[in-house]
Amino acid sequence: MNAIEITGLKKSYSATVEALKGIDLSIPQGEFFGLLGPNGAGKTTIINSIVGLVRPNSGSIKVMGHDIRKEPLAAKRYLGLSPQEINIHAYFPIGNVMEFQGGFYGLSKKESKQRAEKLLKDFGLWEKRKVGRFKLSGGMQRRLMIARALMGKPKILILDEPTAGIDVELRHELWEFLKGLNSDGTTILLTTHYIEEAELLCERVGIIHKGKIVACDSPTKLIEKYRFENKERKGVLKFVRPGSLEEVFVNLTGKSLAEGAKEWEVSRDLQL
Amino acid sequence: MGSFTGFATLVTQEFFRFWRLIRQTIFPPILTTLLFILIFGFSLGERIQEIHGFPYILYIIPGLAAMGVMNNAFSNTSTSLYMARFDQSLDNILAAPLKPIEIVTALVVGGIARGILIGGITLAVSLLLLKQPLFSWPVTFFFLIQQSILFGCWGIIGALRAKTWDSLATTQTFVITPLVYLGGVFYSINLLPDIWKKISIVNPLFYMVDGIRYGVLGILEVPLWHSVALSGLLTLLLFALCVYLFQIGYKLVR
Numbered sequence: 001m002n003a004i005e006i007t008g009l010k011k012s013y014s015a016t017v018e019a020l021k022g023i024d025l026s027i028p029q030g031e032f033f034g035l036l037g038p039n040g041a042g043k044t045t046i047i048n049s050i051v052g053l054v055r056p057n058s059g060s061i062k063v064m065g066h067d068i069r070k071e072p073l074a075a076k077r078y079l080g081l082s083p084q085e086i087n088i089h090a091y092f093p094i095g096n097v098m099e100f101q102g103g104f105y106g107l108s109k110k111e112s113k114q115r116a117e118k119l120l121k122d123f124g125l126w127e128k129r130k131v132g133r134f135k136l137s138g139g140m141q142r143r144l145m146i147a148r149a150l151m152g153k154p155k156i157l158i159l160d161e162p163t164a165g166i167d168v169e170l171r172h173e174l175w176e177f178l179k180g181l182n183s184d185g186t187t188i189l190l191t192t193h194y195i196e197e198a199e200l201l202c203e204r205v206g207i208i209h210k211g212k213i214v215a216c217d218s219p220t221k222l223i224e225k226y227r228f229e230n231k232e233r234k235g236v237l238k239f240v241r242p243g244s245l246e247e248v249f250v251n252l253t254g255k256s257l258a259e260g261a262k263e264w265e266v267s268r269d270l271q272l
Numbered sequence: 273m274g275s276f277t278g279f280a281t282l283v284t285q286e287f288f289r290f291w292r293l294i295r296q297t298i299f300p301p302i303l304t305t306l307l308f309i310l311i312f313g314f315s316l317g318e319r320i321q322e323i324h325g326f327p328y329i330l331y332i333i334p335g336l337a338a339m340g341v342m343n344n345a346f347s348n349t350s351t352s353l354y355m356a357r358f359d360q361s362l363d364n365i366l367a368a369p370l371k372p373i374e375i376v377t378a379l380v381v382g383g384i385a386r387g388i389l390i391g392g393i394t395l396a397v398s399l400l401l402l403k404q405p406l407f408s409w410p411v412t413f414f415f416l417i418q419q420s421i422l423f424g425c426w427g428i429i430g431a432l433r434a435k436t437w438d439s440l441a442t443t444q445t446f447v448i449t450p451l452v453y454l455g456g457v458f459y460s461i462n463l464l465p466d467i468w469k470k471i472s473i474v475n476p477l478f479y480m481v482d483g484i485r486y487g488v489l490g491i492l493e494v495p496l497w498h499s500v501a502l503s504g505l506l507t508l509l510l511f512a513l514c515v516y517l518f519q520i521g522y523k524l525v526r
Contacts, residue, residue, distance in 0.1 A: 013526065051367040054526045076369040087360035096288065103281025104368040152368075 001065050003029045003078075003156050003187040004050065009059035011045055019045040021211040023059070027189060029155075032182045034202030035191040036245065038257055042211040043191035044084055047160050050189075051081050063156065077105065080154025082145040084161045084191075088133045094144055095120065095129030098151055105152025112151070119147040122177075139166045146174070156187040163197060175201060193257050195246045205245065209253040219245055226251045279374040282365070286382030289352055297348065297386060305340050305394045309333065309401075312458070323460050324491040330404055334488040335457030335481045337394040338419055342452060342477075343444065345387035345420040349379045349427035350440050357431065362524070372518035376428065380511070383424025384417060391416045395488065404489075411496070412487030418503050419480055423448075425510040432523050455481045461493060479503055 009023040020042050027033045035043045048054035050061055052072055061068045063075035088097055098120060102112030120126040123143040125136075133141055146162055159178075163171045178201060182188050192198055198205050199219045206216040215222055226248040240246045240256060250256050290297040312332055320328040356362035365375060399406060406412060426448075434440045455477035461469050472478050473494070483499035486492040492499075518524065 048526070052525070053363055053366060055521060073369045073371065076367065079367070081364075081367050083363065085360060087363050089361040090355070090359040091292070092285075092288070100281055100285050101364075101368075103284070104278050104365070104370060106275040106277045106369070108277065148364075 001029070002026045002062070003031070003064060004189065005062040005065075006046070006050075007060050009046070009049060009056050009061065011049065011054060011056045019211055020049075020056070023211075023213055025206060025213060025216070027187060029064075029187055030182075030185055032178075032188045032201055032203050033190070034198040034205045035189070035208050036193065036195070036198045036205050036249065036257075037191075037208035038193055038255065041208045043208055044160055045211075046208075047081070047083075047158055047189070047191065050158065051076065051079060077152070078155045079158060080149035080152055080156070081158045082149040082160065082162055084164065086133065086141050086145060088141070088144060088148070090134065091132050093130045094125065094133055094136070097133070097144075098129075098148060101148050101151040107152070115151060115153075119150055123147040139170055142166050143170075143174070150181075154186065156189065157181065159188065159190045161191055161193070163192070163194065171197075195244055195249070195257060199245050207249060207252055209255075214252045215248070222248045275369070278368070278370050279378060282370065282374060282378030283381050286348075286352060286378055287385060290348055290382065290386050297344075298389065301340050301344050301390045302393055305336050305390070306397070308336050309398055323463075324489075326489055326491065329398075330402060330489065331460075331485075332458055333395070333398045333402075334485040335452075335455075336398075337391045337488070338415070338481050338484045339452045339457055340394050341387040341391035341416055341419045342423045342448060342480075344390045345383035345423035346427040346430070346444060346448060348386040349383040349424045350431040350434075351427075352382060353379060353428055353431035354434055354437065354440060366521075366524060373515045376425075376511070376514045376518055379428055380421055380424040380514075383427060384420040387420030387423070388416055391419075399488075406488055407490035408487050410487075412484060414500065415480060415484040415487055415503070418507050419484070422480075422503065422507040422510055425507070425514045428514045429510070429517065432517060451475055451477045452481070454478075456493075457481055476502060476506055 004027040006023055006025040009020050011020040012018045023046060037043055045054055049056050052068055064078050066075040068075045098116035099112045102115055120129055125144055128136060149157060163174060204218050206213045223243055227243055228247060240250055246257060323331045430440055430443050455475050461472045479499040480503045482493050486496055
């Protein structure tokens with residue numbers, strides 16, 4: 001049984017905005033899977049469909065064999081979600097936020113308290129347990145989001161751009177933490193637009209572009225298959241590390257995810 | 273296969289919210305009601321003749337309590353839900369393994385708690401001050417609960433529909449307050465000219481005010497079962513509507 005099984009998923013937000021144009025995706029239990037793509041590619045729509053915040057127009061989603069529409073509770077119990085946008089209650093002390101979260105996922109009061117303490121300590125937030133999230137730095141809020149997602153002991157952890165806005169050092173710490181979690185058996189689905197993150201963490205990467213998964217395999221195989229051979233490195237490729245997922249991405253979509261390349265594109269536009 | 277823990281936690285969170293904000297949620301409404309009693313009861317009331325054999329101050333107390341219940345139940349659910357929409361913490365609730373009916377019921381229970389607290393304190397303080405025994409506990413209790421649920425549900429629907437904070441305040445100022453005031457909190461509709469009497473009896477809040485006044489003082493203007501049936505039915509309908517809206521994900525699911 002796959003942890004997540006998505007078939008023929010389509011979603012339009014309006015007549016003109018087609019966010020997902022038919023997604024098929026299977027994530028086996030225990031895998032570390034990455035969805036790589038630029039903002040607006042459809043990553044968040046996929047994730048929100050899995051947790052039931054977006055209602056797809058067609059297609060089906062199964063979580064550990066439970067259809068998210070037919071047995072939403074059974075499916076949701078396996079999931080822990082850390083969304084891209086901070087969605088933590090604005091005024092509650094974060095210690096309470098954590099404990100409530102445990103309760104939502106069926107943990108007893110005592111167990112919630114203990115787990116909240118452990119996770120807050122793991123994420124370096126214990127000292128801040130009595131303050132609201134507005135008193136936390138951006139990086140702390142991000143960590144809190146992940147800690148909260150872990151309160152319900154998820155079998156499947158879904159992280160939507162978890163390291164956006166986190167400084168490099170913390171990002172590496174977080175990567176180590178996630179690797180450990182994954183090797184303990186948690187299936188992880190992560191979206192990112194950081195090439196390095198996808199390369200380093202993910203067993204398999206799905207490249208998503210304009211609502212479609214254009215390629216899906218292990219980073220090594222993707223690079224093998226889609227790297228540019230003996231080509232003159234001009235244009236956007238000048239900014240691309242040879243033999244990286246970035247190269248794969250450029251090959252498949254004609255676009256780059258790297259910041260330098262974006263600047264280059266902008267400067268080219270300006271010249272025109 | 274909902275878990276009771278999930279529901280219980282939602283309820284705890286609702287209580288936690290209004291209890292933390294006690295200076296905004298509990299004290300002001302009690303102060304407002306006491307001011308009403310002071311002004312309309314003690315100072316102006318002397319100049320007004322008795323209604324149904326009760327001094328004016330006693331006559332208005334049940335209605336004032338009802339008004340407190342209604343406003344506070346509405347405020348509690350609407351603020352809680354609107355804030356959760358605003359800071360997006362609602363998405364976190366919706367993604368959790370919780371049933372729509374559990375989410376709605378928890379919000380309503382929060383509304384009931386605050387409504388009953390305000391209504392109960394208002395009645396207790398004023399009846400003790402005026403040394404007036406309560407006529408019927410069950411009837412009073414029925415209407416306090418019924419009003420809390422009804423206005424709690426109204427608050428939920430309001431918060432789902434509201435695009436801005438202002439539109440919630442507008443509902444309270446321009447819809448609820450006039451309906452309550454014109455529902456006979458301050459007068460007996462028998463004192464009104466015929467046309468206004470007819471208009472009053474299509475106002476559902478009139479029945480709720482009349483019902484609770486019967487519970488507290490034992491006087492009424494329409495048969496009790498009319499008030500009980502009408503307000504009970506309306507409450508069930510609105511609760512069902514709230515659950516339905518959460519089930520279909522109205523303004524919640526994209």
